[in-house]
Amino acid sequence: MDSMEPDPKLAPFIKPNVLQEQQYRVDGITTISRVPTTDKVVALTFDDGPYRPYTRDKLAILARYGLRATFFWVGTQIKAVPEQAEAVVAAGHEVGNHTNTHPYLTRISSDRIRSEIQTCKSLISDQGAPFIPLFRPPYGFYNSVVMSVAQNLGYLWNVLWTIDTLDYTSPGVSRIVQKVLQGLQPGAIVLMHDWPSQTVSALPAIIEGILERGYRIEPLGSLLGPVIPYCRHLWVASPYLRGEDVVSVQQALLKRGFDPGAVDGVYGPRTAGAVRLFQQQEGLHPDGVVDHEEYQALNVECPAGQPPPYPIYRPDQCRQLQVTSPYMRGEDVAAVQNALGDRGINPGPVDGIYGPQSASGVRAFQQREGLEQDGIFKLDMYPLLMINCPGG
Numbered sequence: 001m002d003s004m005e006p007d008p009k010l011a012p013f014i015k016p017n018v019l020q021e022q023q024y025r026v027d028g029i030t031t032i033s034r035v036p037t038t039d040k041v042v043a044l045t046f047d048d049g050p051y052r053p054y055t056r057d058k059l060a061i062l063a064r065y066g067l068r069a070t071f072f073w074v075g076t077q078i079k080a081v082p083e084q085a086e087a088v089v090a091a092g093h094e095v096g097n098h099t100n101t102h103p104y105l106t107r108i109s110s111d112r113i114r115s116e117i118q119t120c121k122s123l124i125s126d127q128g129a130p131f132i133p134l135f136r137p138p139y140g141f142y143n144s145v146v147m148s149v150a151q152n153l154g155y156l157w158n159v160l161w162t163i164d165t166l167d168y169t170s171p172g173v174s175r176i177v178q179k180v181l182q183g184l185q186p187g188a189i190v191l192m193h194d195w196p197s198q199t200v201s202a203l204p205a206i207i208e209g210i211l212e213r214g215y216r217i218e219p220l221g222s223l224l225g226p227v228i229p230y231c232r233h234l235w236v237a238s239p240y241l242r243g244e245d246v247v248s249v250q251q252a253l254l255k256r257g258f259d260p261g262a263v264d265g266v267y268g269p270r271t272a273g274a275v276r277l278f279q280q281q282e283g284l285h286p287d288g289v290v291d292h293e294e295y296q297a298l299n300v301e302c303p304a305g306q307p308p309p310y311p312i313y314r315p316d317q318c319r320q321l322q323v324t325s326p327y328m329r330g331e332d333v334a335a336v337q338n339a340l341g342d343r344g345i346n347p348g349p350v351d352g353i354y355g356p357q358s359a360s361g362v363r364a365f366q367q368r369e370g371l372e373q374d375g376i377f378k379l380d381m382y383p384l385l386m387i388n389c390p391g392g
Contacts, residue, residue: 029135029151031142031350033160035187035223042188042210043220044069045161047098047136049194050077050084057200059091065207068093070220071194072136072159075100075120078127085127094219095124096134096159097150105137105146106346113149121153132221134159141349143341152241157224161191167199176202181209189220234267234275234290241267245300249290252298253278285388318389321354321362321377328354332389336377339385340365 035043049055049071062069071088073095078085088095099105100119108116117135125131133156137146140160147158163183165176176198180190190206192199210217234241234249246267250260253274261270272288279286282297318332334352340361341347345368348357359375366373369384382389 029147029155029158031147031158031160032189032224034162034185034189035220037187037223040186040213040215041223042184042190042215042217043223044190044192044206044217045072045096045136045159045220046070046192046194046199047072048074048077048102050081050088051194052081052084054197054200055081055084055194056087058194058203059087059093061200061203061207062093063091064204065211065217067207067217068219069217070094070096070134072096072098072134073120073124074098074102075116075123076102077194078120078123082127085129089127089129094132094134094221095127095129096132096136096220097121097124097155098136099138102138104139104141106141106143106341106349110145110149113146114153117150117153117155133157134221136160143346143350144338145341147350159189159220162188163190165190165192165199165202167196167202168193170196170198173198173202173205177205177209180206181213184210184213184215187223236267236269236272236288246271248300249275249294249298252300256298287388318379318382318387320379321358323354323356323359323375332387333358335387336362336382336385339387343385 035041044067046055046058046069050073055071058069068091071093073085097117097120099116100123101116103112103116105113105116121131131154133154135150135155135157136159142158150158162185163180165179167176171179176192183190192203207217234246242265247263247265249267250263250265250271253260253271254263256278258274258278259270260274261268267290275290275294276286276288278284278298279288279294284293284297317330318335319328319330321328321333321336329352331352333354334350336354337347337350337352337358340358341350343365345361345364346357347361348355354377362377363373363375365385366375366381371381379389
């Protein structure tokens with residue numbers, strides 16, 4: 001049994017449901033569960049590889065139909081079967097980062113998170129694969145620390161999925177095919193894995209079923225467009241954010257009489273302090289965070305027009321949050337999840353869904369603050385996490 005294969009007892013729990021929104025942002029990296037398009041196009045993705053012999057089997061099937069897919073590799077598997085990795089690169093498929101050892105990233109330190117992502121990135125490069133800024137967190141679990149590290153290593157997209165085939169549970173070939181075809185929609189990202197033999201058997205029927213329904217199949221990176229520099233959400237992260245967008249902000253602040261320190265492209269406390277002073281002058285929330293309001297006020301032009309959307313943790317409403325049926329969803333939930341993660345409290349995935357795991361994180365926070373430990377996030381608790389609510 002391959003080391004990536006999960007314990008069957010855990011299978012129902014390790015692939016969380018994700019928001020079926022087109023995209024949203026956390027800490028400067030865009031999380032995506034579906035490509036934002038109305039075109040009838042689908043991306044096939046394979047996790048946990050490369051894997052002998054099934055990776056080559058998939059390549060043969062994809063070549064038969066003249067298709068390319070996106071493979072999310074694990075570093076230890078690259079080292080275990082380098083010839084399979086070479087075959088993927090030679091066939092022109094995309095390769096994204098799925099960490100080195102496939103850990104739960106939300107349970108480890110930021111230094112180890114960085115090592116996991118950087119090691120896999122280096123191993124992918126060693127195989128001659130072109131860099132594409134696609135990162136997929138193992139099990140779909142992530143928080144603001146994970147996103148900050150991934151973004152600092154050059155990743156623009158935190159890739160989740162639209163359709164989970166559950167192939168890792170060995171549900172049967174027909175069930176895998178059925179999951180894909182029933183879930184088809186424009187821009188769907190299909191999640192499969194490299195090691196289950198049933199996935200290889202199901203792949204021809206999946207491809208033919210997709211094509212028969214008038215869809216085309218493209219690699220994910222090509223659907224997301226060319227990789228170009230853009231104006232990121234800037235904040236004091238660890239390690240500090242670096243780049244041309246930071247230089248542009250520093251230069252714009254200097255022109256307006258605000259001292260950001262050295263114009264070195266490093267977004268540290270000195271630059272953030274200058275941003276806060278500028279925000280106060282402009283009547284913006286003085287949090288030292290540069291988002292599209294700040295870029296516009298500084299007259300910094302971003303490539304390809306508007307910078308990316310607001311970070312998800314600036315809610316347009318703040319409600320009392322509690323576990324309900326159906327679960328509460330929204331940017332206020334994501335704001336709380338993000339803020340808890342920033343304080344070392346695990347709220348589960350930052351998915352904007354207030355379920356039992358988020359409530360458990362809130363109880364831990366309430367205990368730390370000496371509050372009633374009922375798992376209900378009340379309106380007067382937002383300021384404790386420094387969440388700026390509208391009208392607050």
